[in-house]
Amino acid sequence: MSGGAVSLRAQLARAERLRRWRAFGLVAPLFFFLIVVFVAPIGDMLLRSAHDVELRNVWPKTAAALAGWTDRAHVPDEAAFAALAADIRSAKAAGTLAVPARRLNYAVEGGRTLVFNTQRKLPETADKWTDAFLGADPRWGDVETWNAIDQAAGPLTSFFMLAAMDRQMRADGSIVLADANRRIYLDVLARTFLVSAVVTALCLLLGFPVAYLLATQPPARANLLMILVLLPFWTSLLVRTAAWIVVLQEHGLVNDALIGLGLIERPLRLIYNRTGVYIAMTHVLLPFAVLPLYSVMKGVNPVYMRAALSLGARPTVAFLRVYLPQTTPGVAAGGLLVFILALGYYITPELVGGASDQMLSHFIAYYTADTVNWGMASALGALLLASTLALYALYNRLVGPGGVRMG
Amino acid sequence: MRLKTLLLAAAALAVATGGAMARDLTVVSWGGAYQDAQKKVYFAPFTAETKIPLVDEPWDGGVGTLRAKVQSGKADWDVVQVESDELAVGCEEGLYEKLDWAKIGGKDAYIPDAVNECGVGAIFYDFVLGYDKDKLKDGPAGWADFFDLKKFPGKRALRNGPKTTLEIALMGDGVAPKDVYKVLATPEGIDRAFKKLDTIKSDLIFWKSGAQPPQLLASGEVALTSVYNGRVDAANRNDHRNFGMVWNGALYTMDSWVILKGSPNLDAAYKFLAFVGRPENEAKLPDLIAYGVPNVKANALINPDRLKVLGTAPENIANAVLLNTAFWLENSDRLTERFNQWAAQK
Secondary structure, three states, rough: OHHHHHHHHHHHHHHHHHHHHHHHHHHHHHHHHHHHHHHHHHHHHHHHHEEEOHHHHHHHHHHHHHOOOOOOOOOOHHHHHHHHHHHHHHHHOOOOOOOHHHHHHHHHHHHHHHHHHHHHHOOOOOOOOOHHHHHHHHHHHHHHHHHHHHHHOEEEEOOHHOOOHOOEEEOOOEEEEEOOOHHHHHHHHHHHHHHHHHHHHHHHHHHHHHHHHHOOHHHHHHHHHHHHHHHHHOOHHHHHHHHHHHHHOOOHHHHHHHHOOOOOOOOOOOOOOOHHHHHHHHHHHHHHHHHHHHHHHHHHHHHHHHHOOOOOOOOHHHHHHHHHHHHHHHHHHHHHHHHHHHHHOOOOHHOOOHHHHHHHHHHHHHHHHOOOOHHHHHHHHHHHHHHHHHHHHHHHHHHHHHHHHOO | HHHHHHHHHHHHHHHHOOOOOOOOOEEEOOOOHHHHHHHHHHHHHHHHHOOOOOEEOOOOOOOOHHHHHHOOOOOOOEOOOOOOOHHHHHHHOOOOOOOOOOOOOHHHHEEEHHOOOOEEEEEEEEEEEEEOOOOOOOOOOOOEEHHHOOOOOOOOEOOOOOOOOHHHHHHOOOOOOOHHHHHHHHHHHHHHHHHHHOOOOOOOOOOEEOOOHHHHOOOOOEEEEEEHHHHEEEEEEHOOOOOEEEEEEEEEEEEEEEEEOOOOHHHHHHHHHHHHHHHHOOOOHHHHOOOOOOOHHHHHHHOOEEEOOOOOOOOOOOOEEEHHHHHHHHHHHHHHHHHHHHHHHO
């Protein structure tokens, strides 16, 4: 092999490398953008649902003492009580006692008061801290109180994930259902999926004829119709939702018109209930169903329909057996898009729904902003993410990867 | 309203962060008619007197918002008006500056409820029973009537969530205002409250922001609703409504001003709080919106006609109950779960 060939190869390799770097340089902004605004926050959220060091940071001695607590049928030994006494005193001095008090309150009813009252009643010194604690509050003699501290002591905890699934872990390690009064999240998750499924079905039912019309009209008219589809798409979500309140309320346009026409005597309940949620969400999400359907239908060659009809198929049969199967990718893409967008809906159900129509995002917002229980908010977010991914995997198996092509 | 202010705040934020590094004193309040009133009596006169530029923004509440801002290390707000539970939790967590009372007139200048190590009272306001006098000639007398579907047919509205809802249910069931939290502290009391709510469940809707109840009354969506007294007064004066309010069993609470920890405008923030705290300035607020103010000398300067629509007027506070912050701090999560479970049952 001559020297010239080697240098040519090296030159080629360098050119190739340069091109690759340039390509990377072009995608780098998007790549970093995704890392910063998408991957990192979701990673942080998932971490917070299982990683909990708040209590550990304020009560380090107690956390260490409880690491050796093996006899879960009885409360820990004197050393743990003494450690807690020291931790409570130093936390009080540092002004951080509220942190473990809040954290304990998640698991123990009245946990906040328990911590603050105990702090007030504990003596400066004690021969036997166990007795001092029991004197301050009998709940210190309950293994479940200590179990709660142990679970909160982290650094890893299953507490939030279990709570998000209406479960709790007892001191003996068994996992049981949460108190009947607190069991809501699995129902809310089911509700979230039900609302999303109904909205998806409505969007496909209403969107299909619209997309068909768009795809079969001459271009000039189709463009005009397309603007009508897109117009609400460009309007703020809040404005559209607020408009539905005006339209659907007790003395709104719909009810007044129906009463004026003599069709009903009393106004219908169209808002602040599930009906309102379905109507408003379907309206908001409709373009997401129409656009993929349209793009697929544009590509359907009309000769197949003509051939089916000229070979003697009835119009319905020709539609069902020849046209409809060719639009499946559009139905699948539009349906999936609407369904996944609907799962995370917050503002619309908040404004037009009732108290029993709130979806999981309502509770995520509640825990994030109202009570700052970020562990619980993260666990609910993780629950929603995991169930969405599971459903998507199932969908992919059923429809196949070809089904989600956008046209 | 809450959501709208959130979006407005986000937009304002985008504009604000686009500006220079040294930003102006940023004061955050609750938006709507209330913030409009504050602009007239506090924000604009403050800048006129001190020549300190001031930006005001609305927010949506939630101590999580403040925690995220302070923990990020570059909070873009300085002075924030917070509700009482946000005051308590944020103060415990160290999100606010500990106030130097000497800089804002001393503790004695304010009524005792308004003095906190992290915050100074801004307004006192009430959840009252509101109705439209044009539609109901003989209005309700108290929360018992709120639950009387025969006497007052039609839908009614309460604030979404257990807070205020459970107190109102107990008072509707005959519990005296002063005993409400004693009863609510027991499991039987909570059961009793939900049982009372069951009696009007199919006619009960829930509002989410303070601007909604007057709209619900105005559109005829509901016959009775819990409503902030200030919103009723604003609707009557600005929109020529004829809404009535019942002070019997009113739930009152207080908002406070806090300074976010690490504010780069600390000095200006204190000057602002000192300006707002002066009795002659506070006394101007009730002329525009019906909130009581905390300076001990302010009530004497308030027009007697206006004092009548304030929760701090002696006859209005007589049978009112102070919202118990400590109770809700401890029980909010649990009772919210219970409330949503109750709501989901048919």
